[in-house]
Amino acid sequence: MDRKFSEYKWVGLITFALMYNLVYLGRFNVNNMMTLLAQDMNLTAARQEMVAMSVFISYALGSFINGYLADRIGAKKVVILGGTVSAFLNMAVAFQTKWVAVLLLWLTNGYFQSMIWVGGVALLANWWQEGERGKGIGIANFSSGMSHATAYLIPAGMMAAWPDMDWRVNFVLPMIILLAFTYIFGAAAVEKPEDRGLSGYEIKNHRHSVREKSLLKIAGRKEGPWRYFFSQKKFWWWCGIAMLSSVCRYGLLNWIPLYYEEVHGGKILSSTFSNLTLPIGMACGTLIITWIAGTKLFDNKGIIVTAMAALCGTLIVIFPMIEDTRAVLVGIFFTGFALYGINGILWLHAIDQGCRVFPGSAAGIFNGFAYLGACAEGVLFPAVINFFGDKMSVFVVMEGLCIGMVICGMVVSKKNTVIMPELRE
Template sequence: MSVAEGKLGKERARMFLLAYLTYGAYYLARLNLSVALPSMALELEYSKVVWGVMGGSFSAVYGIGQIVNGRLAEHLGAKKVITAGLLLSAFSNILFGFAKTAEAMVILWTVNGYAQSTGWPSVVKIVSELMDRSSIGKAGGIFGTCFLVGSTFSLLFSGCIVSRFGWRAAFTFPSILITLHAFLFYICEGRWKTASKKAERDPPDEPIKGSIFTIEVIFIVAAYVSLQFVRSGFGFWAPAYIFEVHRTTLEYASYGAAIIPLGGLTGAIFSGWISDRFFAHRRTTVIFAMTMFLSFILLALHLSVNVEFAAKVILLFFGGLALYGPHVMLSTILPIDYGGRYGAANMAGLIDGMGYLGTTIADPLVGLVIDSMGWNGATIFWTASSICATSLSYALWRIERKKVQLL
């Protein structure tokens, strides 16, 4: 390997790491609401429907913003979109921490939803230009853990802040950190020149024309929407679920919820690696198997309301593993497979955006279900969503299998 090639590899590795840490940083100003929610509910005495509407409005704007920002990242570049998004998220979080009314909180969290939507399409664009096409599954699986690492750190960090300084501080401290990171990203990304110029000289993969109208993409989006229903449960409601069902302290509830993304780390890396290593880049086989496993885990979770806390944590770990494996493949690896390197931001924005538009309905609906039927009703809803994702994944597997047989 020549000196130039070695230098290029190091620059790409640095940029991969920077993109990884940048998207993880977004979660500091996102999952802090989930951890602060139990304390906010006790102090402010709003119904769960109000919190569900807040989560749903976030998801609606986040979903639309993903589609819009996928296009912006292609035209303006990831650097500008990410920097502006991080700063806007920090600003809205600071104001949220000082808000006094439900209306103000909903508006500010909705603004934060748009700010957060700048992240995923932009980092997928960056990383897609760095990947070796023969190892997209493995590299995409590794990169897909960025939001899991961000989730884990955010849950632990926010739990520590809330328990020591109160829930309003959970929106101030992250704002400071992501503001600093925004400037760090802007400076470091500006120094990365060689690898980006090399990527521009390489002939880009031709995007699949009309792919957004194919039955595969429709099924991918529908399966992702179904998994987002489950993910919203694990992400938005998990600390409150543990806090209320097991009567733990808020700090321990956040620690229990943090086991979910830790399981997801294993699932994300494993799913990408095994699809490259044993299934010749055929992703749908792995997606189908893992969504089926997720359905069984959620059914066990529903039937184990009165089990010990430690046993529930084990179930949550495997739930995270079975959820985030197919989730990462649908949101990270398949957009690159289907969209090509220069269309990856568009595909990622479309898939992830539609998924979050789906949670616009799910979040307030789950809040209503919990208020009327308790947590058992919520686990039934999440199990049914997983079964739906399994059915759609099976349909995708059948389509892919027929294509392979025709080759």
């Protein structure tokens, strides 16, 4: 492949990955600062929950819209717009004294945050072809997994270094860093090969080539691709995988540390270790599994979903039986590894479905369902605990969700599984 093409491809990937590693700073800021914010604004528990959930609700709804927007007006523009506006909305929170203003700002922030990932997937679809796409998406999603750790470490480090620092500073300083990396991405990344006089890659998979031609006809009529996507029966099952994996992902982030803190008095698992181990496991899992799924081995992505969901379900069963810190941390690492590996495969499938015409739209639908799952997690598990009166019930429900993912994975799997490169799908 042309050396210039390869350079632009890698520059776009690396600058986007570095930028996205900082994006969660602007998404979890309120959650990280909630205790101090609540004290300052005298927030009730219900109001705290409303503010914390608002970003996920608007993120889910925004994903359905912004994926198509990235395909229509340009992926790079959407990423820059989302990163820039999100940074300034975070800064605006620092100047508020009323909780309603914070709620409205955070709702708006969720919408603009939803532009960034779907725009990035759409841009990568223009450069990363079949047979190597798993490498590109794996590295990008690795940065997404690590951003959970970044969003925890930077605010925690700032508060540790300056314990008397006002919580509002955490809504300003990290956003300056995000703006800097958004600028670097904007200056260095290229939307598509044609913008530099290069030819786009040739699609080698016949099915994908036929699909792209069909989608080009839809785009030529100025129509949206939603009817096309949702007419594919297995597409709905992939939406289910997106939702179920997200419920489990945020459930693990929120409820495993809380379980060990309340049941064992925090003696087994500290919040620091749990807040770092799961994201690192997620990042490693999505890098390795997505890379393998889209580059080296498996032609059948559904069977990988089945295997990873089964592994996650197995680990969840044994968590309540473990009382050794090292064993718990190993379990948390590999649970994140399996769950976020599934997440990475979603974006490979989104590009397979949307090709270079509507990749953002397909990714936006999957991301929308994923964050509907994140919203559901905040309601589902507290309701389950209140109903059964036992925190162990969280693990039982999560096991049921993993079984649901196994079923979805089996449905989308091909009957004849062959180990071969993706381009021979």
